Amino acid sequence: MTVRMKDIATDLNLSKMTISKVLRGQMDVSAKTKARVLQRMKELNYRPNISARSLRTGQTLSIGLIVPSLADPIYTDMARSVVKHLRLANYSVLLSSAEFEPDLERREIEQQLSRQVDALILASVQKSDELVELTRTIQTPLVHLYPGSVLFKSNAVDLHEEEIGHLAASHLVRVGCRRIANVRGPESVASDLRYKGFRAALSEVGQRVRPELTTEADALPAEDYERGVLAAERFLKSKVQPDGIVCHTDLIALGVMDRLSDAGRNIPNEIAVIGCGNDPKLCEMRIPLSSVDFSLGEIGEQTAKLVLKLLASNGPSKVKSVEVSPTLVVRASTSRLDKLSTDRGRR
Amino acid sequence: MTVRMKDIATDLNLSKMTISKVLRGQMDVSAKTKARVLQRMKELNYRPNISARSLRTGQTLSIGLIVPSLADPIYTDMARSVVKHLRLANYSVLLSSAEFEPDLERREIEQQLSRQVDALILASVQKSDELVELTRTIQTPLVHLYPGSVLFKSNAVDLHEEEIGHLAASHLVRVGCRRIANVRGPESVASDLRYKGFRAALSEVGQRVRPELTTEADALPAEDYERGVLAAERFLKSKVQPDGIVCHTDLIALGVMDRLSDAGRNIPNEIAVIGCGNDPKLCEMRIPLSSVDFSLGEIGEQTAKLVLKLLASNGPSKVKSVEVSPTLVVRASTSRLDKLSTDRGRR
DNA sequence: CTGAAAGCGCTAACAG
DNA sequence: CTGTTAGCGCTTTCAG
Numbered sequence: 001m002t003v004r005m006k007d008i009a010t011d012l013n014l015s016k017m018t019i020s021k022v023l024r025g026q027m028d029v030s031a032k033t034k035a036r037v038l039q040r041m042k043e044l045n046y047r048p049n050i051s052a053r054s055l056r057t058g059q060t061l062s063i064g065l066i067v068p069s070l071a072d073p074i075y076t077d078m079a080r081s082v083v084k085h086l087r088l089a090n091y092s093v094l095l096s097s098a099e100f101e102p103d104l105e106r107r108e109i110e111q112q113l114s115r116q117v118d119a120l121i122l123a124s125v126q127k128s129d130e131l132v133e134l135t136r137t138i139q140t141p142l143v144h145l146y147p148g149s150v151l152f153k154s155n156a157v158d159l160h161e162e163e164i165g166h167l168a169a170s171h172l173v174r175v176g177c178r179r180i181a182n183v184r185g186p187e188s189v190a191s192d193l194r195y196k197g198f199r200a201a202l203s204e205v206g207q208r209v210r211p212e213l214t215t216e217a218d219a220l221p222a223e224d225y226e227r228g229v230l231a232a233e234r235f236l237k238s239k240v241q242p243d244g245i246v247c248h249t250d251l252i253a254l255g256v257m258d259r260l261s262d263a264g265r266n267i268p269n270e271i272a273v274i275g276c277g278n279d280p281k282l283c284e285m286r287i288p289l290s291s292v293d294f295s296l297g298e299i300g301e302q303t304a305k306l307v308l309k310l311l312a313s314n315g316p317s318k319v320k321s322v323e324v325s326p327t328l329v330v331r332a333s334t335s336r337l338d339k340l341s342t343d344r345g346r347r
Numbered sequence: 348m349t350v351r352m353k354d355i356a357t358d359l360n361l362s363k364m365t366i367s368k369v370l371r372g373q374m375d376v377s378a379k380t381k382a383r384v385l386q387r388m389k390e391l392n393y394r395p396n397i398s399a400r401s402l403r404t405g406q407t408l409s410i411g412l413i414v415p416s417l418a419d420p421i422y423t424d425m426a427r428s429v430v431k432h433l434r435l436a437n438y439s440v441l442l443s444s445a446e447f448e449p450d451l452e453r454r455e456i457e458q459q460l461s462r463q464v465d466a467l468i469l470a471s472v473q474k475s476d477e478l479v480e481l482t483r484t485i486q487t488p489l490v491h492l493y494p495g496s497v498l499f500k501s502n503a504v505d506l507h508e509e510e511i512g513h514l515a516a517s518h519l520v521r522v523g524c525r526r527i528a529n530v531r532g533p534e535s536v537a538s539d540l541r542y543k544g545f546r547a548a549l550s551e552v553g554q555r556v557r558p559e560l561t562t563e564a565d566a567l568p569a570e571d572y573e574r575g576v577l578a579a580e581r582f583l584k585s586k587v588q589p590d591g592i593v594c595h596t597d598l599i600a601l602g603v604m605d606r607l608s609d610a611g612r613n614i615p616n617e618i619a620v621i622g623c624g625n626d627p628k629l630c631e632m633r634i635p636l637s638s639v640d641f642s643l644g645e646i647g648e649q650t651a652k653l654v655l656k657l658l659a660s661n662g663p664s665k666v667k668s669v670e671v672s673p674t675l676v677v678r679a680s681t682s683r684l685d686k687l688s689t690d691r692g693r694r
Numbered sequence: 695c696t697g698a699a700a701g702c703g704c705t706a707a708c709a710g
Numbered sequence: 711c712t713g714t715t716a717g718c719g720c721t722t723t724c725a726g
């Protein structure tokens with residue numbers, strides 16, 4: 001069957017203790033036996049049984065990560081970064097998806113706790129009292145991750161949603177827009193926060209938010225591209241024509257741009273358009289799209305660091321929350337010839 | 348500390364054996380004690396230690412899945428389906444990404460084997476002898492997964508690449524195309540196979556493959572959208588104008604369509620365009636794009652089933668390979684008014 | 695430098 | 711129906 005320490009030990013007339021020491025790189029073994037042991041391990045393809053080790057040591061060197069979905073790059077990008085940075089500290093990650101089902105999420109949490117993860121990272125899909133209760137009873141260190149981390153008053157790393165709207169709007173202001181429209185996403189906390197940032201950016205420079213240039217959350221189809229097309233159509237009919245449009249997603253922005261182009265509008269000179277998400281596939285077509293990048297890699301890195309800090313400090317350390325800022329990526333859809341250099345300088 | 352069986356046992360003046368039996372739902376426990384035990388488990392938030400159980404039983408009820416990347420929906424879509432179908436059989440999945448690094452892939456394999464996965468599913472990024480050797484030495488049941496499964500003469504589930512090209516080309520033939528062009532992807536096994544299927548489809552109906560309407564693998568930029576734009580440009584200058592174009596990816600197809608539209612060509616009536624991948628974000632814009640769907644969910648399901656079969660039949664069962672067929676999704680970019688109904692009927 | 699003993703939390707096999 | 715014994719593969723502790 002499978003090779004154990006004992007097999008190597010008897011092969012070499014040693015005790016399994018010595019094998020264990022070699023395995024873990026302890027210093028009190030002669031160079032010669034060490035070499036013999038390593039040699040035999042190679043030959044037999046020995047692989048330590050981590051279950052057994054964990055049972056003894058009480059730690060698994062594994063960390064659970066539960067995300068809402070694997071179908072959305074938002075989560076996989078964060079996950080990739082978390083995995084990468086935890087691996088540097090020799091931790092493995094048990095990655096699960098809750099598939100946006102609260103019930104499945106709960107089961108995955110239980111499952112990972114049963115597998116004795118040393119810490120748990122949760123990008124939750126729900127805000128139920130039941131979950132809050134559950135997360136309070138567990139001993140395992142827990143870090144909440146965007147989205148949904150806002151609701152838990154504990155260790156959390158989140159994306160600064162408000163700043164997304166602010167960044168987009170103030171960029172348009174800087175390239176000279178005076179009548180800035182906003183195509184909002186479907187009703188959600190994130191959508192509200194981005195809109196709040198948007199309004200703040202306008203009011204800071206004395207511009208007012210025009211209701212006729214703001215779409216209601218539920219007045220448009222949920223399909224993003226179509227949503228953008230219809231929003232643009234509405235703006236084209238409006239009394240006040242916008243000269244800049246902030247879109248809740250990149251795909252909405254593409255719909256907007258297509259409709260505006262069809263109507264003969266020049267982008268970016270007549271109307272500048274900016275999206276959110278900085279999706280590589282969507283931002284490099286026809287008129288390359290300026291977008292607000294969510295800094296998902298940074299979020300993952302901060303999360304990994306917070307977890308490691310928690311693990312290092314034994315005992316319930318102080319609650320710490322981190323909010324990561326999005327970044328602006330300027331491309332053709334907002335690059336007006338006269339303003340471009342100024343704006344690049346401010347990035 | 349953490350709650351163990353023993354705690355519940357002493358609390359209730361029982362032996363831990365009884366607790367174990369309740370936990371596993373064995374029948375030889377009185378309803379009354381069973382209720383008491385379950386009650387106390389709830390109260391104390393007891394969670395069985397899976398490391399300990401695995402050590403004893405020799406199985407972890409976990410299965411390793413290693414994919415080349417988490418950044419590409421091809422892999423995450425397969426992974427989601429694998430996870431879903433293995434969960435139905437009560438297995439957890441340890442999901443890792445090799446990030447396209449052969450070295451990391453090898454380390455992840457070792458890691459998962461050390462964690463005693465009951466079986467391993469590998470969508471490999473490499474074809475090295477070293478890896479083939481490694482996979483031959485391990486005792487753990489192994490299933491190879493698209494892509495890269497071709498090279499291993501063992502349990503494998505693969506996508507029928509050749510059929511992708513065939514499906515796309517024969518669809519264009521059916522809607523009446525006579526001069527079908529092909530925009531190939533960068534040099535790869537997959538690209539060659541799809542092209543092979545493409546040629547087969549044409550020759551089956553007596554059409555010839557025209558060199559001037561086939562792009563060389565390396566003659567164009569690697570960036571897909573731009574690749575499509577330039578390919579279309581070349582076709583527009585060609586002596587023979589194509590009336591249908593098969594594209595290696597959806598993004599290439601978008602580039603192609605944009606360039607053709609700019610040149611005033613009508614899609615689909617003058618030129619029909621079809622992509623591969625059926626990416627939801629990319630296929631629903633302007634002229635909705637017909638595409639060949641890779642049936643990734645089906646691949647995942649077949650993989651899960653093969654693994655479960657392997658696990659059920661103890662002993663080295665016969666090698667089994669499955670090849671999953673892609674499917675055609677017809678949208679506006681190939682829907683010619685006169686031929687549409689015929690074609691829909693054949694789907 | 696090497697090794698013997700004990701036990702992590704759980705369950706298989708068998709007794710009562 | 712309930713409990714006893716033994717041991718999974720490893721590491722901690724302490725003795726040679």
